[in-house]
Amino acid sequence: MEQINDIQVVPCTSSNYLKPFRVHYSQNGTKKSWDFMRTHDSVSVLIFNTTSHCFVLVKQFRPAVYMCEWERTKPKAPDSSEQVAEEKEGAAVGGGETPPGSVGMTYELCAGLVDKADLSLEEIARQEVLEECGYDVPVAKLRRITSYRSGVGVTGAKQTMFYAEVSDENCVGEGGGEPQEGELIEVVKVPLHEAMTFAYDESIPKTMGVIFSFIWFHNNMSPKYKISTNV
Structure with missing residues (x-):
């Protein structure tokens, strides 16, 4: 999963997921403009396995994270000619050795886009838990934690977070995502005490979702079950 090579950076002329816009507006009499992306809202799920007392997360390669790390660590070009060359369509990434694929790996909550108009948020969340983590969770067992805005400077999209308790009996598959959608996901378990x-x-x-959800669990669920999260 961490074997990343043949990297090319090309202009994004069209996308099924991101649509760039520029909005012009007036605020308190001052004319302003802002560039933003229109994208789908999303759902995320904090999964807690009551059999093993572990949180179930996903680990996957995020190209945006990888490219940010590459940009942060690459040697500075002596002039702008190299940058111009890299920006040409189909140009291979240069400027020294590229970082290992591991720098683009992130730990996240199980999550997915709200892109199915005929399904409720709970139904989409249930589907993502099954596809990514292999647990079959009834919609009625999903507890809504809250919703919030993410990427407020660029997308302003809304994410709704759920909590789901599962047991080993609910595990009906290995998870890993949908390969036909380009997903390559590793299921990771984090022991409660860690x-x-x-x-x-x-x-x-x-992601911030992991941090926030662990804190939420500590504040709301640990006292109920009299279990320690090692705080």
Whole structure:
């Protein structure tokens, strides 16, 4: 999963997921403009296995994270000619050795886009849990935690977070996502007693959703079950 090569950066002329726009507006009498992306809303699910007392996360390669790391660590070009060459369509990534694929790997909650008009948020969440993590969870067992805006400077999309308790009996497959959709996902288990250490370890690349959901669990579920999250 971490074997990343043959990297090329090309202009994005069309996309099924992102649509760039520029909005012009007036705020308190001052004319302004802002560039933004229109994209789908999403759902995420904090999964807790009551059999093993583990959180179930997903680990996957994120090209955007990888490219940010490459940009951050690459040697500075002596002039702008190299940058111009890289921006040409089909240009291979240059500027020294590319970072290993591991720098683009992130730990995340099970999640998916809200792109099926005929399904409720809960039904989409249930489908994602099954596809990515292999657990069959009834819609009625999904607890809505909250919703919030993500990428407020670029997309402003809304994500709705759910909580689901599963047991080993609910596991009906290996998960891993849908290969036909380009997904290559590793299912990862984080023991409950290591959760908060995991959340605050800056050396482990993770989304804010993981950190927030672990804190939510500590505040709302740990007292109920009289279990420790090692805080």
